[in-house]
Amino acid sequence: xxxxxxxxxxxxxxxxxVCPENPRYFADASGRAVYLTGSHNxxxxxxxxxxxxxxxxxFAAYLDFLVAHNHNFFRLWAQELPHSPQGRAETxxxxxxxxxxxxxxxxxxxxxxxFDLTCFDQRYFDRMRCxxxxxxxxxSYVSIMLFDGYGPQFDRRPDDGFPYDGQNNVNGIACxxxxxxxxxxxAVTAVQEAYVRKVVDTVNDLDNVLYEIANExxxxxxxxxxxxxxxxxxxxxxxxxxxxxxxxxxxxxxTDQALWDSxxxxxxxxxxxxxxxxxxxxxxxGRKVVVNDTDHSLYYTGLLEAGRAGQRAWAWxxxxxxxxxxxxxxxxxxWAGRNDPRDGKVDPQWEPFxxxxxxxxxxxxxxxxxxxxxxxxxxSTGYCLAxxxxxxxxxxxxxxAVSIGLSAARGGLRVEWFDPATxxxxxxxxxxxxxxxxxxxxxxxxxxxxxxxx
Numbered sequence: 001x002x003x004x005x006x007x008x009x010x011x012x013x014x015x016x017x018v019c020p021e022n023p024r025y026f027a028d029a030s031g032r033a034v035y036l037t038g039s040h041n042x043x044x045x046x047x048x049x050x051x052x053x054x055x056x057x058x059f060a061a062y063l064d065f066l067v068a069h070n071h072n073f074f075r076l077w078a079q080e081l082p083h084s085p086q087g088r089a090e091t092x093x094x095x096x097x098x099x100x101x102x103x104x105x106x107x108x109x110x111x112x113x114x115f116d117l118t119c120f121d122q123r124y125f126d127r128m129r130c131x132x133x134x135x136x137x138x139x140s141y142v143s144i145m146l147f148d149g150y151g152p153q154f155d156r157r158p159d160d161g162f163p164y165d166g167q168n169n170v171n172g173i174a175c176x177x178x179x180x181x182x183x184x185x186x187a188v189t190a191v192q193e194a195y196v197r198k199v200v201d202t203v204n205d206l207d208n209v210l211y212e213i214a215n216e217x218x219x220x221x222x223x224x225x226x227x228x229x230x231x232x233x234x235x236x237x238x239x240x241x242x243x244x245x246x247x248x249x250x251x252x253x254x255t256d257q258a259l260w261d262s263x264x265x266x267x268x269x270x271x272x273x274x275x276x277x278x279x280x281x282x283x284x285x286g287r288k289v290v291v292n293d294t295d296h297s298l299y300y301t302g303l304l305e306a307g308r309a310g311q312r313a314w315a316w317x318x319x320x321x322x323x324x325x326x327x328x329x330x331x332x333x334x335w336a337g338r339n340d341p342r343d344g345k346v347d348p349q350w351e352p353f354x355x356x357x358x359x360x361x362x363x364x365x366x367x368x369x370x371x372x373x374x375x376x377x378x379x380s381t382g383y384c385l386a387x388x389x390x391x392x393x394x395x396x397x398x399x400x401a402v403s404i405g406l407s408a409a410r411g412g413l414r415v416e417w418f419d420p421a422t423x424x425x426x427x428x429x430x431x432x433x434x435x436x437x438x439x440x441x442x443x444x445x446x447x448x449x450x451x452x453x454x
Contacts, residue, residue, distance in 0.1 A: 001056045001127060003046060012136055012207040015241045018265055019368040023286035023320040026244060026266075028207075033369030035319070036141060036334060037357045038071030039329035045076045045131060045145075048333075052083070052094040059131055062331070063138045065346075068356030071140070073326065075212060075293075076131060079147040079321045080180075081162055082110055084155035099124045099195055100163065108168040110161030117191045136208040143210040143246060146196060146228070149217025152177030164188055181214060183223040189224075192233055198223070200235040205227060207244045210266070214294070219253035229263045244289070246375040249296035260287060268326070271297040271443045281410045283374045284322030292318050293327035300338050308352045312420045312446060315356040316395045320383040322374040325357055353357065363418070363450060367391055373409060378405050389433070392451040399441045402449065409433025411454055417441065418448040430454070 014029025025033040044062055045053040066074065083094045128144070135142045156162065156177045166174030175188045181382030182190055203209050211232050213225045231247050236242045247264035249256070259267040266289040273278035275297040284290050294303060294314075303311055318325050329338035331346060340347045371387045378384040380403040383395035387406035388400045396402050406413065415428040421443070431437050431451070441447035 001059050001131075005315060005374060008374070013178075015207050015209065015243050016141065017242070017244070019370060022373070023283040024289065025324070025369050026289055027370070028134060031207060031370065033157075034072075034141075035361060035364035035369060036324040037315075037319075037326065037361050037364075038066060038073040038140065039069070039327040039331070039354060039357065040074040040077065040132075040295075040434050041329050041331040041333065042077050042079075043072065043333065044097045044331075045128070046097065048079070048093055048095045050091060050093060054094045054223065059134065063134060063140065065331070066140055067138055069354045070361050071145070071354075073141045073291075073324070074125075074135075075143045075145055075215075075326065076128070077215070078148050080110075080148045081151040081155055081160045081274070082336070083377055084151055084157065084160055085288045089149055095315075096123060097124045097127065098163065099198075103170060106170065108161045109159045109165065109257045110168075110260050111159075112161065115163045117163060117169050117171045117173060118194075120195075121199055125198060125391060127288035128199065129202050129206070132203050132206050132209060134207055141208045141210060144199065144211045144215065145212045145215055146199065147181065147192070147214040147217065149178075149214045149221060151183055153179060153218055153252075163441050164191075178218065178444055181217045181224050183227060184222045189227075192228070194226065197235050200232065200239070203408075204236060204239045204241050204243075207241070209241075211243060211245045211402065213245070213247055213264075215248060216251040219255070219258070221250060221252050222254075222258050225250075226262055233263070248290070248293065251296070265289060266291055268293040269301070271299075275303050277310055279310070279317045281318055281321045281323055281380055283376060286322075291326055292323045292324040293326035293328065295326070300328070300330070303353065307419075309445060311353040313395075313397050315353070315360050316446070316448065317367065317397070319360040320374060320385050322385070327353060327357060329354070359418070359420060361450065363393055366450060366452070367393060380404070390453045392449075394449040394451075396441055396447040397441055397446050399445055401438060401440045403436055403438050404449075404451070405436050406431070406433040407435060409451075409453065413451040415439070416450045416452075418450065419443040419445075420448060421445045 015410045017028035019025045019027035019033045027033045079095045095120045100115045101119045102113040103116045151382045164175040164180045232245045244265040246266040247262045248268040249270045256269045332341045375384045376382045379394045385393045412430045417426045
């Protein structure tokens with residue numbers, strides 16, 4: 001992995017915490033509410049590929065890619081299996097490094113020395129710190145994924161080298177895939193707690209950290225995930241900084257209610273309830289910060305079915321309903337039917353969606369998110385994020401005309417139209433408040449209308 005560090009356009013000010021004035025968002029130490037959006041890839045922490053060892057991931061280029069698309073958030077991925085099929089395909093993918101050293105002398109099922117689950121490989125944690133610090137210097141927040149549930153649940157095979165399998169470690173620990181994320185084996189839980197404590201020690205002083213317990217561990221993991229959320233918070237309680245901890249949708253068998261009931265600060269829901277496509281997400285109510293991640297709510301087949309217009313609508317509707325967003329981005333990973341990068345360049349079919357996410361961040365930054373509230377009533381389209389009386393961000397999914405209630409606005413309001421399809425902006429004559437006003441989009445497809453006080 002290659003990493004460099006460059007100056008961010010705006011320094012980060014302390015770790016994020018749930019914004020007290022508007023708990024739909026996080027706020028930094030200055031009190032500024034922060035909208036999070038971006039894209040992430042399976043190999044952005046552990047090198048992953050079809051060779052053993054896999055080719056190094058170019059993290060510096062990845063950060064350039066995020067900055068170029070105006071993204072400020074990504075998940076830093078973890079995987080549990082040294083090798084496995086990718087996406088239930090026949091192709092085997094190898095992954096490295098792991099958090100423990102492989103001391104042997106006995107061989108694990110993958111032919112390499114067995115793991116010593118009491119001895120950390122410091123290179124793993126040095127890489128983690130380096131990646132998170134480099135992201136900070138480029139203006140990105142990072143959700144550190146602590147565990148992965150998908151591999152142990154779906155991709156186990158006899159020769160995979162899974163560290164908790166009895167034939168793969170020197171510690172006498174024997175634990176199956178899903179069992180390792182269920183609190184039934186105290187020895188495994190103790191090993192996991194030691195690892196989590198080491199991660200916290202490694203990155204606690206970095207301002208851009210969030211935590212995620214596990215990617216797609218199934219419904220069997222609920223008690224274990226709740227325990228780990230509390231354990232992260234316990235580890236950080238006596239340290240200088242405390243960072244948000246998240247819980248993402250449990251696949252298979254999980255429910256969004258388990259996320260709402262959890263002690264997590266932020267959640268990523270499933271595609272139910274409008275979070276997927278066709279998109280009509282519920283208005284965020286502030287019980288948790290919602291990060292709607294396509295990895296859990298809108299699989300790539302749904303994104304392809306939605307097309308460019310549906311993808312744009314998903315991004316804008318989530319912003320206007322008070323959610324943050326993430327894209328499970330295949331980036332430079334070839335995947336038949338999903339992603340076809342050529343000559344080191346990303347597949348262009350996903351570029352409009354990436355740009356749409358960056359555009360939502362541009363307009364989110366025009367608002368004071370401490371005071372901007374989502375509303376289904378102010379705009380006739382049902383999509384409005386408003387600092388009543390001062391600024392109104394409205395989405396028109398079909399373009400055309402819209403009526404906006406401006407009774408709280410006492411003075412004049414500047415008018416700006418944005419075309420999500422082309423990126424063009426167009427100003428219009430100012431309007432006065434104190435009444436409902438009608439507007440007609442100058443664009444052929446969907447449109448964004450931004451009204452701001454003089």
